[in-house]
Amino acid sequence: VKPAKTIEWTGRAVRLLDQTILPAKTKFLTIREEKAMWEAIRMLRVRGAPAIGVSAAYGLYLGVASRKPATLKSFRTTARRVADYLATSRPTAVNLFWALDRCMAVVDALSGETTAKQALARLLDEAKAIHAEDEITCDQIGQHGAPLLAGITGVLTHCNTGALATAGIGTALGVILTAARKAKFTVYADETRPLLQGARLTAWELQRAGIETRLVTDSMAATVLQRGLAQAVIVGADRIAANGDAANKIGTMPLAIVAAHFKVPFYVAAPLSTFDLAIKSGAEIPIEERGREEIVKFGGTEVAPRGIGVFAPAFDVTPAKFIAGIVTEKGVLRAPYGKSIKAAFGG
Ligand code: MRU
Numbered sequence: 001v002k003p004a005k006t007i008e009w010t011g012r013a014v015r016l017l018d019q020t021i022l023p024a025k026t027k028f029l030t031i032r033e034e035k036a037m038w039e040a041i042r043m044l045r046v047r048g049a050p051a052i053g054v055s056a057a058y059g060l061y062l063g064v065a066s067r068k069p070a071t072l073k074s075f076r077t078t079a080r081r082v083a084d085y086l087a088t089s090r091p092t093a094v095n096l097f098w099a100l101d102r103c104m105a106v107v108d109a110l111s112g113e114t115t116a117k118q119a120l121a122r123l124l125d126e127a128k129a130i131h132a133e134d135e136i137t138c139d140q141i142g143q144h145g146a147p148l149l150a151g152i153t154g155v156l157t158h159c160n161t162g163a164l165a166t167a168g169i170g171t172a173l174g175v176i177l178t179a180a181r182k183a184k185f186t187v188y189a190d191e192t193r194p195l196l197q198g199a200r201l202t203a204w205e206l207q208r209a210g211i212e213t214r215l216v217t218d219s220m221a222a223t224v225l226q227r228g229l230a231q232a233v234i235v236g237a238d239r240i241a242a243n244g245d246a247a248n249k250i251g252t253m254p255l256a257i258v259a260a261h262f263k264v265p266f267y268v269a270a271p272l273s274t275f276d277l278a279i280k281s282g283a284e285i286p287i288e289e290r291g292r293e294e295i296v297k298f299g300g301t302e303v304a305p306r307g308i309g310v311f312a313p314a315f316d317v318t319p320a321k322f323i324a325g326i327v328t329e330k331g332v333l334r335a336p337y338g339k340s341i342k343a344a345f346g347g
Helices: 034-042 049-067 072-086 094-108 116-149 172-180 197-208 218-226 252-261 337-344
Strands: 007-009 014-017 028-031 154-157 186-190 213-216 232-235 239-241 246-249 266-269 315-318 325-328 331-333
Touching (some): 007 049, 014 049, 028 049, 094 116, 116 172, 154 172, 172 266, 186 197, 331 337
Parallel strands (some): 186 213, 232 266
Antiparallel strands (some): 014 028
């Protein structure tokens, strides 16, 4: 089976697979301007750090194009405004800001003779480049990471890091899929409360790929490791600090601690666009908090008393000391991460 068509540029608009209703329904959305893209990112219709970055880049182009700026000056002010607006959609995945900054760097570098039309074309080219590069990056992450899973009979993963979360085969799930081409093992997929990216999306992708999968609730993951059913854990990331601390979907950090306890290697797979070298440690990573509705309801049914207080962080931070390796497109980075991350960025 072909990977899901998560994000497609149609020539005029972006076609997004609405991930909020998968796997029950396969519905595509046509996004023509930045407000619809903002909403799609905010509501997790498109989600996963790399996919958010690609979508934001197209959203920036669409927002500027829909206003038809006549001069380079108005093109520039419009682009700045649209980029600032899209940057408010979600706070944690740094790929969002990375993609917008990359597009704005193109805008800033335009020479004074550039027409608004040419500038728009450059902006679209940059979005397409970000899109195309992510596909290649995923393949490289898969190649570098697959050997880490050699000889295992089971691997545990959390959230969704596959084709739905990227423009390619995925990051952590890409590693799993690449390894599964040569070996047979079982994937334990964490359900991933509260929005069920594991149950709804990862289990769906793995089933389509014909890989043996066992869905577990988040609270069962520790038992999977205790019983030795999985000999490796691999997850994605939304933002990795300069010291290797990694933010990922809520529920990741306890997995890393349990994995350390049972001496199971815990890996993170992420492109370099997920690293935020401006941030020294995980303590500085902004963690999204989402609405109470996602906690007090389950599938639309109330599961908690009305008016109860909630605490709903969407991500947690895994300290670098629990991470056995970070799989990137440049290879597997190892501790001490301060050094290996710097080296991966050529510093
Ligand atoms: O809230 P989400 O679904 O956008 O969170 C996604 C994750 O936490 C993923 O693990 C991460 O973005 C990496 S995706 C390759």
